[in-house]
Structures are given as structure tokens and as C-alpha cells.
Amino acid sequence: MFDFFFYGTLVDADVRRLVLGRDVLDDTLIPADLSGFCRYAVRRRPYPAAVPQAGARIDGVIMPGVGLREAAILSCFEGADYAAQLCPVTARADNATGRHAWVFVASDRVPRADPAWSIVDWRANHKPQFIEIAQSWLDAISVIEISAAEQFWREQLDPPEP
DSSP states (O other): OEEEEEOSGGGSHHHHHHHHSSOOOGGGSEEEEEEEEEEEEBTTSSSEEEEEEEEEEEEEEEEEEEOHHHHHHHHHHHOTTEEEEEEEEEETTTTEEEEEEEEEEEOTTSOBOOSOOOHHHHHHHTHHHHHHHHHHHHHHOOHHHHHHHHHHHHHHHSOOOO
16 A cells, blocks of 8 residues: 655546546545645646745645556556655644655656646636546546556566565
């Protein structure tokens, strides 16, 4: 099982339901912060990108207990321009450090706008269109892509010996 840190559209319960095919209630998520990264709006897109930036901090949520298939689906949904990285996160309720979660970090190919992306603005101005776009992305993901992503996550659970 994996813990993921969500900082963008996956913070929204409707997007999680669409992507994962099941309800993940907000009260099962852990409010948290990711230090050393900044959240930028992606140019001409209704979603953000996390990029390394010293001294910056992103707020979001940890979704604990993500299974192998769900991790693979998340990877396919995020696409090739977002790589999963295991990063330290801090749970806000008790300021607990030492926890790690997988974060989808944007590659240099993702065109950044300003760091003004917010879930509140996204819900008010972009959510319905994003849900339609996300459904078409999910419809285009093949079983082969999911299988390949599952292999990656299987190796994270049981890394090959050197």
C-alpha cells in the first residue's frame, strides 16, 4: 500500500471518485504540507504542477492506503509529464514529520504560469469542464498502460536486489 500527497484536482472528492472508481471520503484524508515545492498553474490548463523550489511549501492532503492498481491508474491519469517521487510530508494536525508520500512532480516540459492556482478558484471556474476532460483522458487509458504502470508500483513495493 502507498500513501499519496494530492495538491491539485485530486483534492476534490468528485475527481477522486472519477479517477479511482470509488468514493474516497474527505475525512479519510490527512491535511498535510509538502516543503521544498511550489504549486504553479499550468499555462492554458485547468490544473496545477508541483515543481521543486527551495523555501516553498504546498498545502494538500495525504491519501493513505492506496493499492497497486489505484497507484497505476493515478500514474496513467497524471501522464508522462508528471513523475511520482517519494517525498517527506508534514501532517498539519500534529505537525508530524518523518512521514513520506508519493507526489506527482511536473517535468520541465510542463509550461508554468504563475503560482496562483487554488482549489477554490478551480471549483468555481473550471471543475465541470475538467471533469469532462478527465473522463475522456480516462477513457483513452489502455489496459496495457495500466499494466505497465502496475509493474512500476510493484517494484516500489518490492525493489529488485542490486
